[in-house]
Amino acid sequence: MLRVHxxxxxxxHEGPGIRLVVFLQGCNxxxxxxxxxxxxxxxxxxxxxxxxxxxLLEKQKTYFKNNxxxxxxxxxxxxxxxxLIDLFTKVKKAGFNIALDTNGSVFDEHTKKLLEVTDLVLxxxxxxxxxxxxxxTNASNTGTLKLAKYLNDINKPVxxxxxxxxxxxNQEEFLHKWGAHFTGYKNIKRVEILPFHTFGFYKYKELxxxxxxxxxxxxxxxxxxxxxDIFKKYFREVHIR
Numbered sequence: 001m002l003r004v005h006x007x008x009x010x011x012x013h014e015g016p017g018i019r020l021v022v023f024l025q026g027c028n029x030x031x032x033x034x035x036x037x038x039x040x041x042x043x044x045x046x047x048x049x050x051x052x053x054x055x056l057l058e059k060q061k062t063y064f065k066n067n068x069x070x071x072x073x074x075x076x077x078x079x080x081x082x083x084l085i086d087l088f089t090k091v092k093k094a095g096f097n098i099a100l101d102t103n104g105s106v107f108d109e110h111t112k113k114l115l116e117v118t119d120l121v122l123x124x125x126x127x128x129x130x131x132x133x134x135x136x137t138n139a140s141n142t143g144t145l146k147l148a149k150y151l152n153d154i155n156k157p158v159x160x161x162x163x164x165x166x167x168x169x170n171q172e173e174f175l176h177k178w179g180a181h182f183t184g185y186k187n188i189k190r191v192e193i194l195p196f197h198t199f200g201f202y203k204y205k206e207l208x209x210x211x212x213x214x215x216x217x218x219x220x221x222x223x224x225x226x227x228x229d230i231f232k233k234y235f236r237e238v239h240i241r
Contacts, residue, residue: 069097
């Protein structure tokens with residue numbers, strides 16, 4: 001049983017190919033740029049059985065072709081890792097590709113077991129500097145970097161993701177440090193730059209909560225290109241999403 005916020009059919013941005021994307025409810029980070037603040041609460045959403053998700057996958061199966069499948073995002077999926085072990089095991093048995101979109105902050109034996117039935121990890125490394133990561137997310141990056149190392153150790157395919165926010169995550173020095181940290185990792189298949197956007201701003205108003213970045217501009221094309229050029233020094237495949 002999983003606590004689900006929402007489900008997107010025919011998703012094309014959360015992993016390879018066309019995918020069924022399940023957004024789970026609950027998050028342990030409080031990212032200043034969060035565009036889905038409605039997923040943060042641990043008690044919201046709808047309880048859904050694994051079999052209901054597999055039924056949706058079967059209905060969409062003909063569109064997946066060779067590389068589509070299931071992506072579980074959030075919120076933070078690892079907060080429901082025990083329920084995901086049940087889902088992923090059944091989805092794997094049914095023959096579908098599985099991607100996990102996570103901030104990587106929860107690392108224990110249950111996480112390791114979940115990764116055994118995961119094909120691809122979309123790992124969001126919010127900032128390489130501990131103090132700035134704390135400022136951006138109100139959480140430490142220690143667990144994320146520990147999980148990243150483990151993923152490399154077991155050679156689990158990873159797409160690294162980085163949200164580019166003016167004044168918060170666009171410092172040239174730390175973009176280099178972010179790239180250099182992962183130099184030598186053999187399991188990184190792709191790096192994605194996600195430019196900060198304002199699409200979710202209306203949710204803050206609807207929820208009656210303060211939007212800490214309401215006056216933050218979206219990054220200029222030149223800023224995004226600079227980040228791209230820096231990451232290309234460290235990674236072969238970099239994409240702007």
